[in-house]
Amino acid sequence: MKTLLSLIVWFVLWEIAGRLKLSTIVPPFSAVIEAAIEIAPTEKFGKAAIITLRSFGLGMALALVIGIPLGIVMARVKGVGRLLGMWVNIFVSAPISALVPILMAVVGIGETTVVVTVFLFAVFVITLDTQVGITHADRSLVEMARSFGARRHQLYSKVLLLSALPEILAGVRLGAIRGVKGVVIGQLLVAIIGVGELFEVYSNNFLMEEFWALVVMVFLFAFAVSEAIAALERRVEYYAAAR
Amino acid sequence: MTEAIVEVKGIGKTYDSGVEALRDVNLSFPKGQLSTLLGPSGCGKTTLLKIIAGLLPRNAGQVLVKGKPVDGPGPERAFVFQDFALLPWADVLRNVAFGLELRGTPRPEREEVARKYIAEVGLKGFEHRYPAQLSGGMRQRVGLARALTVNAEIILMDEPFSSVDEQTRRKFQEDLLDLLRHHQKTVIFVTHSIEEAAYLSDQIALLSPRPGRVSKIVRPDVDHSRSPDEIRRDRGYLDTVDEIWGMLRQYV
Amino acid sequence: MRRWQLASFVLFFGLWELAGRWPVSPAFPPFSNTFLALVEMTRDGTLGKAYLITAQPLALGIVLCAVAGIAFGIGMGLSRAIEWLSLPVFIILQAAPMAAIIPLLTYMYGIGLTSKVLAVIMLAAPVIVMNSYKGIRNTPPSLLQMCRSFQGTRVQEVVKIVLPHAAALVFTGLRLGLAMGFIGIVIAELLITPTGIGDLISYHGSTADYPKMFATIASIVAVAAISLHLLQRLELRLFPRD
Numbered sequence: 001m002k003t004l005l006s007l008i009v010w011f012v013l014w015e016i017a018g019r020l021k022l023s024t025i026v027p028p029f030s031a032v033i034e035a036a037i038e039i040a041p042t043e044k045f046g047k048a049a050i051i052t053l054r055s056f057g058l059g060m061a062l063a064l065v066i067g068i069p070l071g072i073v074m075a076r077v078k079g080v081g082r083l084l085g086m087w088v089n090i091f092v093s094a095p096i097s098a099l100v101p102i103l104m105a106v107v108g109i110g111e112t113t114v115v116v117t118v119f120l121f122a123v124f125v126i127t128l129d130t131q132v133g134i135t136h137a138d139r140s141l142v143e144m145a146r147s148f149g150a151r152r153h154q155l156y157s158k159v160l161l162l163s164a165l166p167e168i169l170a171g172v173r174l175g176a177i178r179g180v181k182g183v184v185i186g187q188l189l190v191a192i193i194g195v196g197e198l199f200e201v202y203s204n205n206f207l208m209e210e211f212w213a214l215v216v217m218v219f220l221f222a223f224a225v226s227e228a229i230a231a232l233e234r235r236v237e238y239y240a241a242a243r
Numbered sequence: 244m245t246e247a248i249v250e251v252k253g254i255g256k257t258y259d260s261g262v263e264a265l266r267d268v269n270l271s272f273p274k275g276q277l278s279t280l281l282g283p284s285g286c287g288k289t290t291l292l293k294i295i296a297g298l299l300p301r302n303a304g305q306v307l308v309k310g311k312p313v314d315g316p317g318p319e320r321a322f323v324f325q326d327f328a329l330l331p332w333a334d335v336l337r338n339v340a341f342g343l344e345l346r347g348t349p350r351p352e353r354e355e356v357a358r359k360y361i362a363e364v365g366l367k368g369f370e371h372r373y374p375a376q377l378s379g380g381m382r383q384r385v386g387l388a389r390a391l392t393v394n395a396e397i398i399l400m401d402e403p404f405s406s407v408d409e410q411t412r413r414k415f416q417e418d419l420l421d422l423l424r425h426h427q428k429t430v431i432f433v434t435h436s437i438e439e440a441a442y443l444s445d446q447i448a449l450l451s452p453r454p455g456r457v458s459k460i461v462r463p464d465v466d467h468s469r470s471p472d473e474i475r476r477d478r479g480y481l482d483t484v485d486e487i488w489g490m491l492r493q494y495v
Numbered sequence: 496m497r498r499w500q501l502a503s504f505v506l507f508f509g510l511w512e513l514a515g516r517w518p519v520s521p522a523f524p525p526f527s528n529t530f531l532a533l534v535e536m537t538r539d540g541t542l543g544k545a546y547l548i549t550a551q552p553l554a555l556g557i558v559l560c561a562v563a564g565i566a567f568g569i570g571m572g573l574s575r576a577i578e579w580l581s582l583p584v585f586i587i588l589q590a591a592p593m594a595a596i597i598p599l600l601t602y603m604y605g606i607g608l609t610s611k612v613l614a615v616i617m618l619a620a621p622v623i624v625m626n627s628y629k630g631i632r633n634t635p636p637s638l639l640q641m642c643r644s645f646q647g648t649r650v651q652e653v654v655k656i657v658l659p660h661a662a663a664l665v666f667t668g669l670r671l672g673l674a675m676g677f678i679g680i681v682i683a684e685l686l687i688t689p690t691g692i693g694d695l696i697s698y699h700g701s702t703a704d705y706p707k708m709f710a711t712i713a714s715i716v717a718v719a720a721i722s723l724h725l726l727q728r729l730e731l732r733l734f735p736r737d
Contacts, residue, residue, distance in 0.1 A: 003583045010584065025603060082499040083506055090720040093674040095681040097594075098692075098712045101700050105522035105708070177590045184592035189685060195595075203598040211599065219591040226590045298640055316646050328641035332659050332734075342645040345655075375735060393645065 027209045035209035036217060045198070052194040055111055056183045059118020063175055067123040068168065071130025072156075081131065088131075092124040096182075100189045111193060114186035121182030122175035129171025133164030166233065166240040173229040180222040247271035248309055248429050249295060249397060255303030256290055263454040264290045268304070270457060272397075276445035277423060277430040281437065281487070283494045287455025288433045289325075289401055295431060296322045296399050308397070318346075321395035325402045327382040329374040335361060336370040338385050342393035353392075360388040363422065380411035387419075397429045404439070416442055417471045437491070441465065441483045442474065449487065452494055459490060524706040529713060532706035541695065542714060549691030552608055553680045556615025557673055564623035564672070565665055571624065572631020572661070573653065582628075588621040597686050606688035611680060614687070618679035619672040626668025630661030663734040670726045677719040 011029050018028025039045045074081040074088070099120065103113045137160050145159045161168075187196020195218060202211035254268040264287040272278045280288040293299040295306055297316040305312045308319060316322075321342065329338050336354060337344070339361055343353035361370055364384040374382055383403055390398050404412045416439060423430055434440055440447050441463050451458040464479035474480055508526045515525020524532075536542040571578045571585075596617065600610040634657045642652050684693020692715050699708035 002579060006579055006583045009580065025599060083503045086500060086503050087507060090716070093671075093723050094716045094719050095678040097678060097685065098681045098696070098715050101685065101696050102522070102709060102712060105700055105705065106520045180590075181592040181594060185594045185682060188594060188598070188682075199595055199598055203602050206602070215595055218595055219587060222590045222592060223587055296644055298644055316644050318646065320644075322641070322644040324637060324641060326637050328635075328637045330638065330656070330659070332662075345642065345645045345647040345651055 025208055027212065031209045032212045032216060036213035039210055039213060040217075048194050048198050051111060052183055052187065052196075055114040055186070055194065056118055056179055059115045059182065060122055060176060060179045062115070062119045063122035063126055063179065064172065066119075067126035067171075067175070068130050071127040071168075071171075072134055072160075074127065074131045075134035085131075088124050088128050091120075092128055096120050097185050097189070100186060104190065109190050109192065113190055114183060114194070117186030118179045118182040121185075122179040125178060126168075126171045126175040129174070130164065130168050133167025133171070134160055136167070137163035165236050169229060169233045169236065173226055173233065176225045176229055177222060180218070180225060184218065245273040245275065248274040249431065250307040251291070251295060251304065252307065253304035254291065254294060254301055254306070256287070256294060256299070257302050265294075265301075266454040266456055268450075268455065268457055270448055270460075272429060272431055273446065274429050275427050277420075277432060277443055278446045278448065279432045279434060279440040279444040280450060281434060281440045281447050281491075282450035282455070283435065283452055283491060286450040286452035286494075288435075288450050291450070291455065292399055292401055292431060292433045296320055298322070318393065319395050320397045320399060321390035321393050323383075323386045323390050323398065323400040323403050325405060327374070327379075327386045327406070329382055329385055331374050334371045334373055335366060335377075335385055338374070339388045339392055342389055346393075356394075357388070357392050360391045361385075363391070364388045365418065378411075380407045380415065383407060383415070387422075391422075391426065391428075395428075397431065398423075400430060400432045402433050402435070405434075412439075413471075419443070420467065437484050437487050438475075441480055441487065442471075447487065449490055461487060522703075522705050524709050528706040529709045532704075533710035533714060536695075536707060536710060542711070545691045545695045545711070546718070547691075549680060549684065549693070552611035552683070553615055553676055555608075556612045556679070557619060557669075557676045559612070560616045560619045560623055560672060560676070561669055564620050565627045565668070568624040568627025568665070568668070569631055569658075569661070571628040573657070578628070581624075585621050585624055585628075589625060593617045593621075594682050594686075597682060600683075601687050610687050611683040611690075614683035615676045615679040618682075619675040622675055623668045623672040626671065627661065627665045630664030630668075631657055633664070634660045663730075666730050666734065670723060670730060673726065674719065674723055677715070681715060 014026070014029040014032075017023070018026055018031065070084075074084055096117075100113070100117055103116050107113045107116060141159050141163060142155065145155055150158065183194070184196060184199075187194040188199060190196065195214060198214055199211065201207075202214060249272040251268055251270050254265055255263075256265040257263045268291060270278075280291060282288050290299060294301045297306075297313060297320070307313070308317065330341065333341070336357055340348075340353040340357035343356065348356075358370065361367060364387055366381060366384050366388065369377070369381070374385070377385070383406070386403070404415055407415065420443060432440075432443065442465070444463055447461040447463065448457050449459045449461065450456065461483065463483040465474055465477060465483065466479065467474070469477065511526040511529075513525075515523055515528065533542075567581075571581050597610075597614055600613050600617075604610040604613065638656050638660070639652060642656050647655070681693065684690055685696065689697040692711060695711040696708055699705070699711065
């Protein structure tokens with residue numbers, strides 16, 4: 001694939017730049033890969049990874065469980081939509097990281113803060129996109145279902161949610177990307193757990209190979225999560241255009 | 244017999260996907276007359292029109308304009324698009340003058356010509372409106388004015404009225420005939436509407452689908468000097484419509 | 496519309512007041528205390544001074560990012576070669592938690608203005624570049640054909656059709672870029688060295704003056720929200736949607 005070729009070119013350039021010692025902070029790509037292979041099986045890394053994944057998973061689960069139903073209610077109940085709409089819009093683009101110090105003061109310095117950070121980073125875009133998806137669900141489909149006697153729960157399960165699925169999935173994907181940013185930022189600010197701690201340790205001790213190895217792994221994780229959801233999106237793509 | 248201003252000889256076109264859109268198409272278009280390419284979807288009529296316009300490359304054959312072969316777009320041919328293709332950020336005046344703008348005609352001159360044609364298509368007063376503020380019918384008038392402004396002898400129209408409602412469409416057809424007669428243009432028209440073709444055309448080329456080929460050429464027996472409503476009830480018109488439908492129905 | 500907005504504000508601040516008075520945590524001040532703290536800080540100028548300091552790297556970063564980012568995005572859109580090389584990188588960068596690299600910035604460039612400007616640029620650049628790129632790529636083929644049908648040259652095509660059409664998305668990219676810029680500067684000021692707004696937040700946090708800490712945070716959220724909202728209104732004015 002063309003994309004792969006392009007990335008390979010970049011890896012080669014990285015290798016050359018590293019070997020030529022163009023910058024003190026950029027080791028050769030091969031050294032980074034070596035470091036990655038070295039630290040991956042260590043206990044320290046394992047613990048950090050587990051904590052990070054746990055916080056990410058919990059935060060995202062909360063965001064989905066609260067965000068999607070909230071988006072649905074906002075779309076179907078005019079009053080709720082109008083009351084909350086403005087706030088959702090504000091918080092979707094707001095610098096949520098500014099709220100982390102508060103979380104640290106109120107909830108304490110630890111994993112809970114990170115989970116809440118992930119939740120806050122992800123939930124607003126999920127809610128917004130769900131709301132948009134349900135609002136724009138084809139009215140004529142709803143009328144059609146009603147005309148055949150569909151009851152309310154059938155309307156939701158058989159028409160509305162499926163019709164809005166492309167938008168909902170898009171929102172979930174954006175939410176997941178933000179969630180990864182949230183877990184990293186949360187951990188960097190809290191500074192004593194997970195990969196955030198590792199980032200600090202590596203950069204403070206000038207362990208550049210390890211630092212970049214971790215960067216690559218985290219970036220890959222973010223990309224993998226995004227692509228996984230994009231794959232789901234592609235499965236519903238076939239009907240998105242025909243709505 | 245009026246001389247042909249445009250001729251296509253042996254035109255063939257195959258898409259990259261392998262689909263053969265046109266095969267060995269031979270047609271001549273008489274000067275000053277309105278010729279129509281008519282057929283069901285997939286018969287390649289728009290493809291053929293765009294090849295004549297020089298917007299699509301062909302795989303075989305030649306397009307001759309005034310006896311000389313052509314390869315790309317040229318100043319003697321102007322295209323009117325099905326979806327209008329207006330610049331959304333430009334007002335009507337600029338849109339109509341756009342063809343001349345591309346040629347480097349100085350602004351006062353091109354705006355003067357544009358204003359003239361804006362008035363002729365019935366949009367006087369709308370010079371500074373934007374496409375978003377116009378109805379579909381009005382947007383298409385802008386497209387037509389733009390084509391007239393460059394003073395091309397041959398106007399190519401790709402289903403120009405299909406995005407417009409029925410009533411507007413009828414009025415448009417009537418106005419179009421008046422306009423074209425006045426300016427003595429040659430028009431090559433694409434449509435899938437039999438009535439439209441029979442009403443407007445001096446010559447109709449029926450295309451059959453997959454691959455596109457000319458199956459028949461019909462010259463409607465319609466007396467254009469009569470009023471539009473009389474024409475639509477005229478024997479010759481109705482017979483033409485029936486004849487064409489009889490030939491096309493097998494492809495539906 | 497106005498009534499709902501008012502009700503929305505009242506609801507939000509009302510809940511905030513109640514939540515603050517609930518004995519959950521001393522660190523969560525009710526709305527009234529926060530508001531008073533906000534007024535006090537505005538009056539004595541501390542808030543204003545902090546914003547002046549924070550605004551510098553933010554503005555500098557966004558301007559640099561805009562100029563370079565838009566140019567690059569346009570380059571990506573017009574040249575298949577540049578697109579092939581850069582697109583995969585920017586797609587990854589958009590999804591990536593760039594904040595992870597901020598500790599490195601501190602190491603390389605110290606704790607001054609440079610690091611903070613770079614933090615803003617790193618977070619805002621991907622979205623600005625991608626939007627400019629998409630603006631170029633999504634030019635309707637119909638308009639391009641129309642230009643060709645009137646024998647327009649490639650240069651005319653780019654200048655008269657592709658670029659004006661891309662302008663709408665470029666503007667959107669700038670708006671989203673500014674949003675990312677706010678995020679970047681806040682993270683930078685919390686992580687690198689507190690200055691400006693970040694300083695106020697950290698200081699009041701460490702002295703347990705929670706109303707003032709909260710007020711500062713609320714103010715930056717409000718500033719971001721208002722400026723982005725204004726930009727969106729401007730965007731809809733300049734580029735009306737059909």
